[in-house]
Amino acid sequence: PxxxxxxxxxxxxxxAPGKTNQKLPVAMWIHGGAYMAGWGTEVEMDGxxxxxxxxxxxxxxxxxxxxxxFAHPLLSAESPNKVSGNYGIQDQIAALRWIKDNIAxxxxxxxxxxxxxxxxxxxxxxxxxxxxxxxxxxxxxxxQSGGGLSVPSTGxxxxxxxxxxxxxxxxxxxxxxxxxxxxxxxxxxxQQVLKAQDVYTQSTTQRVRMAPFVDNYVTRxxxxxxxxxxxxxxxxxxxxxTTKDNSEKAVANFCLEREKTSKQPAxxxxxSRELPGDDSGxxxxxxxxxxxxxxxxxxxxxIEADYKLSKEMLDCWTNFAKxxxxxxxxxxxxxxxxxxxxxxxxxxxx
Numbered sequence: 412p413x414x415x416x417x418x419x420x421x422x423x424x425x426x427a428p429g430k431t432n433q434k435l436p437v438a439m440w441i442h443g444g445a446y447m448a449g450w451g452t453e454v455e456m457d458g459x460x461x462x463x464x465x466x467x468x469x470x471x472x473x474x475x476x477x478x479x480x481f482a483h484p485l486l487s488a489e490s491p492n493k494v495s496g497n498y499g500i501q502d503q504i505a506a507l508r509w510i511k512d513n514i515a516x517x518x519x520x521x522x523x524x525x526x527x528x529x530x531x532x533x534x535x536x537x538x539x540x541x542x543x544x545x546x547x548x549x550x551x552x553x554x555q556s557g558g559g560l561s562v563p564s565t566g567x568x569x570x571x572x573x574x575x576x577x578x579x580x581x582x583x584x585x586x587x588x589x590x591x592x593x594x595x596x597x598x599x600x601x602q603q604v605l606k607a608q609d610v611y612t613q614s615t616t617q618r619v620r621m622a623p624f625v626d627n628y629v630t631r632x633x634x635x636x637x638x639x640x641x642x643x644x645x646x647x648x649x650x651x652x653t654t655k656d657n658s659e660k661a662v663a664n665f666c667l668e669r670e671k672t673s674k675q676p677a678x679x680x681x682x683s684r685e686l687p688g689d690d691s692g693x694x695x696x697x698x699x700x701x702x703x704x705x706x707x708x709x710x711x712x713x714i715e716a717d718y719k720l721s722k723e724m725l726d727c728w729t730n731f732a733k734x735x736x737x738x739x740x741x742x743x744x745x746x747x748x749x750x751x752x753x754x755x756x757x758x759x760x761x
Contacts, residue, residue, distance in 0.1 A: 416478050416601065421471040421506055422451060424458025427518025434520040436732045437467045439510060441503060443530025443556075443696065446622045447476045460704030464729040467519045469510055473502035473535075477608050480621040482577035483585060485593050494628040496577050500538045501629065504545045511548055525551040525732040527649075529696060531622075533557020537634040538623050546644035551735050553728065554650040556695055558658050559665030561635050571633045572624035580619060584611040638665060641672040647735035649728075651680030651755070654693035659755070666748035676747035678737055680756040684720060687712050698758070702728045716760035724758055 427433040440456065442449040451470035458468030473479060479499030486495035511521045526549050528536045533554045539545045540552050588607035590596045599607070612619055625633060637643045650665055652658040659681070666677040682698040688711035691697070700706050701721040706713045727737035727745070737745050737756075745756040 414601075416474060418450075418472045418474065419502055419505075420451075421469055421509070422458070423467065423469050423514075423517055424462040425467045425517040425519065426462045426465055427467075429516065430518045431515050433518035434523075435465055435467050435518050436523045436525065437469065437510060437514050437519040437521075438525040438527060438728075438732045439507060440468060440470045441473070441526065441528030441532035441535045442470070443528065443532040444475070446479060446499060446531045446534075449475070449531070454708050455699040455703055455705045457703050457705050457708075460725050461729055464725065466729045466732045467514065467517055469506070469514075471503065471506040473499045473506070475499060476621045477604055477619075480577070480623065481581050481604075482574060482624075482626075483581040483596065484578045485596070486581075487574070487578060489593070492628045494574060494626045496574070496581075497623055497626055497629045500535060500542070500623050501544075503535055503539060504542065504629075507539065507545055507548050523550050523732075524548060525553065527553035527555065527728075528557070529555035529699060530557060534623065534634075538630060540644040540646070541630050541632070541634050541637040541642065543631070544629060549644050549646060551647050551731060552644065552649075553731065554648065554665075555698065556652050556656045556658070558652075559650055559661035559663070560638050560668050561661050562664065572620070572622070574624065574626040577624050577626075583615075584608060584619070587611050587614065638668050638672075645673050645675055647675050647731070648677045649680070649731050649737060650677060651682065653682045653695060653697055654685075655695055655697075662755075663748065663753065667750060667753075670747075670749050676735070678731070678745060678756065679748035679754075680745075680758060682758045684717070684759045687714065687717070698724070701725075701758070714760075720758060720760050727756075 442451050451472045461468040480496050482496030514521050526536050526539055534557045536552050536554050650662050662679050666679050669677040683693050685692045686697050700709050702724040704721055704725050706721055730739040731737045746752050
């Protein structure tokens with residue numbers, strides 16, 4: 412797809428258009444791509460199977476890379492909140508507010524919104540449940556392959572990026588490009604901005620990480636700090652990873668910390684199906700075909716058991732959006748991960 416800042420669109424799948432009395436659960440999907448790439452209508456993402464299960468699915472876009480996360484002291488100075496950057500996360504919050512204000516027209520319940528995402532989308536979910544601007548709008552959250560609770564290791568662990576650091580990087584980058592005033596910054600076109608980033612990266616040999624950071628406006632702390640201090644949205648969570656992600660410890664730690672601070676459940680899963688067709692295994696993002704019910708769109712030689720696994724995952728994900736419980740209101744096969752039941756639900760073919 413063409414790259415453009417004119418990307419702030421969302422897509423709605425509903426089984427009940429125009430039926431404002433339906434009050435169906437709503438799920439907002441945030442795509443991954445390292446905050447640098449991706450879009451909300453990738454081939455594996457679709458809401459048809461969700462709508463068939465009476466959950467409204469909304470997929471969104473948000474600004475990426477330097478356009479989503481660039482900070483600069485001059486931009487912060489003119490802002491009423493004295494911040495700049497984190498625009499990509501603010502785009503997601505704007506989408507969440509749009510859903511809150513408009514989803515009743517599509518048959519949705521504005522008071523039952525689940526946010527979920529994978530990879531950078533899961534990192535975005537962590538931002539949204541931690542942000543004072545959005546956490547009260549969210550009733551449930553699913554974190555897919557975005558890690559969990561990362562307790563800093565001893566020694567010189569890199570500190571989390573913050574506003575001052577991001578502003579300095581932004582200023583140094585644009586000074587190098589000769590853009591030293593707001594007028595000069597605003598007169599740069601899309602290509603010039605990207606070129607400024609490339610030139611800076613080459614001249615400093617530092618990879619510029621354009622991603623969410625703590626700015627005391629969108630978020631006041633890192634996700635892990637917020638989990639430990641019980642500042643995140645107090646809602647049911649579903650959190651998991653694929654075999655190749657190798658993030659069992661971080662996911663388990665998140666669930667155990669939630670058990671200490673909340674009565675709300677945290678369900679943990681591992682997706683371990685090694686996808687047929689090559690030897691990529693259960694790779695990062697491989698579960699998306701299954702929980703969106705889009706196996707038919709993939710070139711891989713899926714078998715009947717894969718379609719059964721997809722149905723099971725669709726049921727779990729949509730049940731969670733409905734009830735905050737992936738089992739639905741029936742059995743209790745998948746129990747929350749706790750100290751006495753440290754169990755991951757394994758998703759694989761039978």
